[in-house]
Amino acid sequence: MDTTKSKITGLRMILCNYYSYKVNIVGEQLKTLDKPTCIALIARFRKDKQTYVEALACFVKLCEIDMKITINTDNLAGFKKEVDFYRFIIPFLTDYQRSLVMAYDDQYYLSFPECVGATISILSDREIPDETGALVLLDLKDMGYTSPNAHLDLKSCKLVLSQMAKMHAAPIAVKLVSLEKFKAQVVPHLINARYRKKPYGHLDARTLTADVLKMNDLSDLISYINSVIEYSKSATELDIIEDDTWFTLCHSNFNIRNLMIKYDPTGNPHSCKIIDLKYYSYSHCCDDLLFFLFTSVDIDVLIECYPSILDYYYTELILNLNKYPIGKKAVPYTKEHFLEEVDVQGQKVLTQIIQAQAYTTCEGYRENGEPILGPLFTKRLINTIFTVLNIT
Template identity: 35%
Template structure:
């Protein structure tokens, strides 16, 4: 595992490039966060010789080099991917929006701002000098939402607003002939799916989840097992799409774990940022929407507002496309058809996440405890799926 650095290599140069000023670091403090490659870096700097000292706090990711002569390809690939997204893809989308004089939300505002990024000071391959410097959202008042409580209706709509922007703007680039080459050159290479050696928040034993979560006497047990087997077969074969008009930049398993929220004095949500960009990929936009709804929205809110939330997202999505003068490419009827086709295929991913949002604590080996909260959550989800006719009793 990488050791904590005493300082960030060439940090003065990176800050000078970002602030477009001659930066002199007076003091630098480094604090390890959740892992040795995730740091809180505090600097006191002067911008030019006559300025007063200023303090800045950043969130820093380092390339996670495990041991010499052993390469974890998933760690290497996801670091390259996130750096390329910030240095190649997002600037290209920004130029696309600028050239079109669009009224859509500036795309880079849905993510943490990047102060600086590089793979290495020596080559084009990540090494111990690889670094990604982002604004520190915690210092700006953002917090992680309560995973077990789930999101209320107002907060869910705020997140769906960001999700719609995440999906619509890259799709607009793909649709417009003048920008298709830019999309292929700058965006697509950054969306290659990375296979993780161990996926985060992913409970592997799906069959146990089904048997522990649904009573043997429940009418949901047999339909759920059928649904899981069908999803396994589709995952094994690979999903192919005849209509690519719904494929765009998505977030691998978009959930409550991948967002940070800011609240006002009345505890109302006012801002949202999508984090962990190494998880972005190119797939069907409904996979993000379905996964988010079932894993992140408070269950009672979901059950009473399911259709409302789907409609809310679609209206936002098509409204954003209209900023780019793209009309009538996606109908409500077509969207609902796509949504209901994708829904049953997502059952395994949803099941694998549920223990982490509804488990009753953790076992000594780190696995979540599958208690009554998990069972209730799963049965509530089955009721929603039945209402969509994804399962038949």
């Protein structure tokens, strides 16, 4: 990937479509961020015949081209999925909500950065991403959002859960009320591109767990935990769906690294945005919920408030579902059923949670990129095992 990129291909057309005006680019200031495919952009331009110059701060994600191999289908699929999410799924669900005259604050697109433009290629007939593809979003940092630098307190946790519940409720409701529309407008973007790579998947959850259990005189649990991890891995790999009542569009890597939060002048969390959507999938809502809680919420908060946190998410989910005309179709969504699903899904996502915890709690990284684990990882892992598996 070219790290000396001087301009974004097709930016003028993207801005013309965004503003519905003829736009003339005056200048582009680009800064490469943590990887060559992520760029901070300040675009300067004039609209139509105006004499003054405007500026727009954007975050740009380019399609990652792997120079080591000829074709990396994971990179291509991940980029296409995220572009499709912004181009098709967000507008469809938002337009559906507007057709019901739902409140502005409930609209689906507000959960994510605003999209300026998204394309897999400047060539209109292309179906596969190329080097000219770009996802251009408004720069959240320019709007006062920041990435959390520590695990979340209870206020921040509840803010995120409210946003998660809105994100999960909309697809469930559309599926219940207008299944054929859901099949026509959403399902094609779930099957056109399969993103095979799993985040953190290279780490061995059994080894991570066994080491911690041995150091804490819990060796007698190793055999049982290993059997659950094997079940978790097989459940993920086989991806068998027997009942999709609680299935929705999930982020599938929902953790603090993929959130940006805005705080008010007193330091209280005010709003949040969900970012990095290349893993999104049609999955169980509890997968996102549990993955987020056990990787991203302060461990002491989780220990003290876990039942009430689950209750908060469920209440927010049902509150949002009831804003749609679902009527008697809401019957299966009871709290008792929800808590049963939490227990079942907890075992299924346990492996992914353990693998992710190694990164979200690490004290740094070795030269080979592997996480350096410490007491926080140990405490969080033990709490996760005992909570998810209901060990007393």
